Amino acid sequence: MASPKKPLRTGMLLAAILALLTVIIAGCGSQSKDNNAATSQATGDTRIIKHEMGETKITGKPKRIVTLEFSFVDAATQLGVTPVGIAQENDDDIDGLLGKKIDFTPVGTRKQPNLETISSLKPDLIIADLNRHKSIYKELSEIAPTIVLKSRNSSYEQNLASFGVIADALGEKEKGEQILAAHKAKMEELKKGIKAGEPRSVLLGVFRSDSLSAHGASSFDGQLLEQAGIHNALQNTSEPTVKLTLEQIAQADPDVIFLVEADEKLISEWKQNPLWQNITAVKKGEVYEVNRALWTRYRGLGSAEKILEQAISLLYPAQSK
Structure with a gap:
């Protein structure tokens, strides 16, 4: 009469084994997620950029950027990113700045950028000037992540600092440090x-x-x-x-x-x-x-x-x- 109970015990044992395997698999999955999160943080996929108007979260390496001052165009191109939109007054402004032609969409003047044109470009980063654009920071931020830096009426050292922030925002902090070091070496050589x-x-x-x-x-x-x-x-x-x-x-x-x-x-x-x-x-x-x-x-x-x-x-x- 005892023999019918054996299949029941076997079934319970199998259920226990399955439950244990589920826990182990879940634990491995959780650990994998933790490792992925650590890797993401280590590579700087998402970072907080401090600027003149606060802090902005940026993920990855922005490629569709809009620049509203000439020094920001210079910084972006030196870091390997050609802006999709640039504010300028004259058709030859950027040619004179960079010494070459690049493809971009004009987004109005530096004093009066065109928000509709900027939005149509679907940027993933906007770089604005504190002196000119602090009053439209909210509107720019609604279009894309926006950082506000010093350029107009700023000193040479403040512009160097702005370059460093732009490098970080573009996910090129190390490259930016190398470019700044090369620039300072060039200036020291010229001083001779x-x-x-x-x-x-x-x-x-x-x-x-x-x-x-x-x-x-x-x-x-x-x-x-x-x-x-x-x-x-x-x-x-x-x-x-x-x-x-x-x-x-x-x-x-x-x-x-x-x-x-x-x-x-x-x-x-x-x-x-x-x-x-x-x-x-x-x-x-x-x-x-x-x-x-x-x-x-x-x-x-x-x-x-x-x-x-x-x-x-x-x-x-x-x-x-």
Whole structure:
């Protein structure tokens, strides 16, 4: 009579074995998920990027990016990413910035980007400027992950910092560090062309219809020249750029003037004025015209190198022959 119970015991044993196997398999699956999560975190697939307007979560390596300032275009292309959308004022702006043509869609001007056009490009990252775009950060963030950095009215060092953030946002942090190191090495090499203890002070300015918009020591070009040993005539300005009258320029009395986009009518008037004639730079014939886009608008790593190269060639013409 006991024999009928054996199949029941066998069935219970099989059920217990199956249950144990289920637990083991589930445990392995959970461990596999944990390992995958650890790998994802280690490779930086998802990361939090801190910027001027807060923090933005970015996953993977963005490829469809929109840039709303020229220095961001320079940074992205150096890191191997061509923006799908770029804000610009003139059709040849990007050609001048990069020294080559690239395919992209214009998304309005830097001052007034076109949100509809930006949205139509389906970007996976937007890089905006604090000075120009903080008021539309919310609208940009609704289109795609957006980081806001300093470019306009920022210093050279602030632009270097922005480059590092862009590299991290693009998932190219290590490559960005290598590019920055190469840039700094290039700048150090260029500095060797500047005489030790260079005594001349320089004034860089955009000549308007009634005044000069001068770039002080804390401006992008002012600071990079300062670091190279070329001293700015405006040391104690509260802002990167300040408006100067002819009287104030004469008071600063720069040894060299880098003239950007001179207003011919204003210059003609000033040339007749004894104040202009008595400025050291004018008396010594050291007033040089330079390209406004390169010196005041582009603000990228490549631009910084070209600015220093040009400054050295103008200050030491005998060396460049």
